[in-house]
Amino acid sequence: xxxxxxxxxxxxxLLLVCVVALSDQSASAGSQxxxxxxxxxxxxxxxxxxLTVSPGTTVTWTNSDDVPHTxxxxxxxxxxxxxxxxxxxxxxxxxxxxxxxxxxxxxxxxGQIVVR
Amino acid sequence: MxxxxxxxxxxxxxxxxxxxxxxxxxxxxxxxxxxxxxxxxFALGHSNHEHTGSLKGELSFVQISDSHIGFNKPANPxxxxxxxxxxxxxxxxxxxxxxxxxxxxxxxxSKPEEFDALDQVLKSLKTSxxxxxxxxxxxxxxxxxxxxxxxxKDALGEGWYSFDQKGxxxxxxxxxxxxxxxxxxxxGREQLEWLEKDVKHLKSSTPIVVFAHIxxxxxxxxxxxxxDDGAQALSYLKRFGSVxxxxxxxxxxMQKVEGNVTFHTAMSTAFPxxxxxxxxxxxxxxxxxxxxxxxxxxxDVNYVRGRHSLAITDSPLAI
Numbered sequence: 001x002x003x004x005x006x007x008x009x010x011x012x013x014l015l016l017v018c019v020v021a022l023s024d025q026s027a028s029a030g031s032q033x034x035x036x037x038x039x040x041x042x043x044x045x046x047x048x049x050x051l052t053v054s055p056g057t058t059v060t061w062t063n064s065d066d067v068p069h070t071x072x073x074x075x076x077x078x079x080x081x082x083x084x085x086x087x088x089x090x091x092x093x094x095x096x097x098x099x100x101x102x103x104x105x106x107x108x109x110x111g112q113i114v115v116r
Numbered sequence: 117m118x119x120x121x122x123x124x125x126x127x128x129x130x131x132x133x134x135x136x137x138x139x140x141x142x143x144x145x146x147x148x149x150x151x152x153x154x155x156x157x158f159a160l161g162h163s164n165h166e167h168t169g170s171l172k173g174e175l176s177f178v179q180i181s182d183s184h185i186g187f188n189k190p191a192n193p194x195x196x197x198x199x200x201x202x203x204x205x206x207x208x209x210x211x212x213x214x215x216x217x218x219x220x221x222x223x224x225x226s227k228p229e230e231f232d233a234l235d236q237v238l239k240s241l242k243t244s245x246x247x248x249x250x251x252x253x254x255x256x257x258x259x260x261x262x263x264x265x266x267x268x269k270d271a272l273g274e275g276w277y278s279f280d281q282k283g284x285x286x287x288x289x290x291x292x293x294x295x296x297x298x299x300x301x302x303x304g305r306e307q308l309e310w311l312e313k314d315v316k317h318l319k320s321s322t323p324i325v326v327f328a329h330i331x332x333x334x335x336x337x338x339x340x341x342x343x344d345d346g347a348q349a350l351s352y353l354k355r356f357g358s359v360x361x362x363x364x365x366x367x368x369x370m371q372k373v374e375g376n377v378t379f380h381t382a383m384s385t386a387f388p389x390x391x392x393x394x395x396x397x398x399x400x401x402x403x404x405x406x407x408x409x410x411x412x413x414x415x416d417v418n419y420v421r422g423r424h425s426l427a428i429t430d431s432p433l434a435i
Contacts, residue, residue: 043396043397043399044339044396044397044398044399045397065397065399066189066190066191066399066400067399067400068224068225068253068256070256072297074297081257082225082226082256082257084225085189100297101297102297102298104295105252105253105256105295106252106340107295107296107297107298107299107300107340108298108299108300108337108338108339108340110297110298
């Protein structure tokens with residue numbers, strides 16, 4: 001009987017821990033997005049291809065490829081100089097919206113920043 | 117993917133098997149010349165060049181491409197040395213070329229010192245003139261303003277032009293400006309309108325040579341190897357009996373014949389790139405140091421009056 005009781009308490013405790021852990025995760029989801037404000041340029045692609053950030057976030061692109069690339073907004077809102085290997089470009093997104101961009105040297109390379 | 121299949125409707129009796137066999141040798145320095153409708157191949161070497169003396173043709177010129185002066189990564193830490201080797205190779209040709217065509221990416225980062233260094237090396241070329249068309253690496257930051265001032269003095273609009281040599285009409289096109297997101301190379305309406313007018317009054321028997329940086333045909337769109345409005349340009353040249361399209365950008369030789377049009381891309385003098393789809397991206401391909409020069413090279417082109425196609429020979433810097 002005692003064993004059965006202990007087992008049930010353990011299961012309940014485990015359930016409680018899981019519930020707390022899950023709610024913790026969703027609560028910190030917003031701040032995790034703010035910490036992830038980096039786009040890596042490598043192998044002729046932008047990673048992540050879609051980056052979601054909150055308004056006021058400064059996004060930084062870093063070129064880790066062995067050829068130069070640029071970051072140019074489709075809607076002409078921002079435009080980097082040419083970035084050689086290890087060079088960076090940053091832009092601060094203040095308004096919510098979707099901001100598609102591409103590399104003007106290799107236009108098949110595209111990405112987007114979603115601000116919300 | 118490259119397409120070695122030819123269509124048989126050019127009415128000059130080319131034997132398809134012989135043509136394909138010839139093309140397979142092209143990368144190792146084989147001269148393929150059309151003689152009386154039959155394609156013959158000759159290995160490119162000093163002694164053989166005497167045999168082919170009668171086939172030298174009336175006009176010979178050389179195409180080089182993608183020198184990328186300023187590039188200094190492992191794929192080739194010394195692009196000036198390999199460009200110098202290309203110049204030496206050209207200067208060693210038994211017949212000096214009338215002129216040299218550089219099909220773009222002269223520099224790597226459009227820097228003035230890179231253009232300066234290129235000029236310095238090309239000064240040693242034993243030829244009367246070098247013609248250029250811009251690559252995307254030459255027009256960074258300023259939409260090509262600096263490039264045009266230095267290399268496009270006689271060009272129109274954003275850098276296109278044409279000239280005639282020994283009855284052959286040469287057309288230099290720029291397809292690396294005003295590129296759209298997700299797109300390929302771009303010629304643009306103004307340039308296309310100029311092109312249509314430029315060839316309008318030429319006799320259909322006039323051999324045409326078009327040169328531009330990015331391939332005008334769809335080599336591999338996934339990697340940006342093509343031109344969105346290239347087909348439009350080619351439509352203006354449909355009626356001509358002999359059209360040769362010379363491109364660069366992909367840093368490897370590729371050839372396709374479609375009717376009266378021969379498409380050809382040149383090796384780079386700086387670094388090779390992977391074959392379509394064989395790597396995650398079209399970036400510089402690192403190879404063992406001793407193999408590098410076998411994947412870089414120059415292209416010798418010969419025109420013989422009355423012959424259907426120009427004879428195109430790709431020569432690596434080393435075997």
